[in-house]
Amino acid sequence: MLKVKNLFVSYNEIKAINGVSIEIAKGECVAVVGANGAGKSTLLKSIIGIKDIKSGLILFEEKDIVRLPAHKRASLGISFVPEGAKVFPKISVLGNLILGAYKEKDKTVIKKRMEDIFSLFPRLKERVNQTAGTLSGGERQMLSMARALMGSPKLLMIDEISLGLMPKLVDTVFEVVENLKKRGITILLSEQNAHKAAEISDKIYILELGKIIKETDKNGILNDPKIRKAYLGM
């Protein structure tokens, strides 16, 4: 579904992504794990197109999307849940959700998706007329995911979903992600919480200073003493 080949991205002179190649098959859940500043967010932002790349190839369903602006990539079926939720604070929860389905013009389809979303996130239904700025951190994260899902994506990219959430909420959001995976949505996660990411992912890339240093799976990450020490702290 998604292939990234030899990607280079830099902020001015500083190299953030230094020759990264990753691959995600349809229906897979793949996690990019790494410390703060490893380049996880930059990688996801370059795939959706809100960060310019220096060189490299990004293929989505065998089509090169490097030259497409972000909104065109999104309408091909890539949704993005940004770090820190980034809901529109002055727009209502309902408005945020409608914006998630912006490319869809059929109102009955939008309504159906929204009902589906409310069954996944019943909390949002209670707050539908509140502005998003009045929601709690966890609710914003839910809304950001719900908004991305309103686009009915083929590929869902989630940036640092657990960042800044209390442990109980972290469990909840990962349950949601697992649920989405069961529905057949292809997922690309970026996570600092390697343990949690390993539990639900088919494949894990370890990113360090803009380079993939290891490609592994759940067992690999739990059994490799070096990784256990560096990312799981045990």
Add this chain to the structure above:
Amino acid sequence: MLIQQIVNGLTIGGVYALIAMGLAMVYGILRIIHVAHAGVYVVGAYAGLYTYILTHSFILSIVSSMAAGAIIGILIQKYVYFPLIKHSPIISLIASIGLFISIEESMRLIFGPYIKSFPKDLFKGEYHLGSVVIGQSQLVVVFLSVAAIALIWYVTQKTRFGLALKAVSQDIDTAETLSIDSKKIISIAFAFGSALAGLAGLLVGAYFNSVFSSMGDVPAYKALAIIVVGGMGNIWGAFAASLAVGLIETLSIGVLNVPLPRNSLAFIFMIIVLLFKPEGIAGLFKGLGK
């Protein structure tokens, strides 16, 4: 007398609103102080005037002033503001001031340094409602301002485009990730705001029966004072501030006999408001610092 002045104040306030709301909309999206908006207003006035001279149809004048405004607006946004968007807003502000002067001087070169007036068959007669006298031109100005403001309300509050515009002005990148074509949305918003400025030019030109190349000078800085009072990017704040400024000007001069020049009153009002509610000016500096 008082009611008459209130009616006159609201009339002029409604026209200020047409200019200031477009200015607030632009600031809301691009964080640019779009001084050249008043240049668009001048172009709209000339386009409307000459269309009327040629066709003697005020409807066509409205259409041509709005079309001329929209075209100039899109050109400014595409070829001046977008290329400068990555730089400090100060640079766009300077470009905007230069552009405003160029537009006014071009009008002076093309149409001459004279005050032009509309042919005599435009707007004759007046209506009496008790003690209040409303001229036909005033009635047209009020009617069109109200219609245009209702249109702004509808477009920004009730349409998919309005929702996307809000999203783009809050966070362009995130809006893009939701398949919103932010450049297209910004262009449409510019065209819309500029069409209204063009219409305002025609209305003022017809109301005072004079069109001249420097007619944008006073609206340029008055609209700025209005949007500062209204909270910079807030179009409904700009609407309220416009009516307030229109009323204050008319009542101070016509009823209270304040011995100050009319055009200084908007700024005195701005200073007084900022003394008690400084959010407006805070927003201004936040925008400039970005």
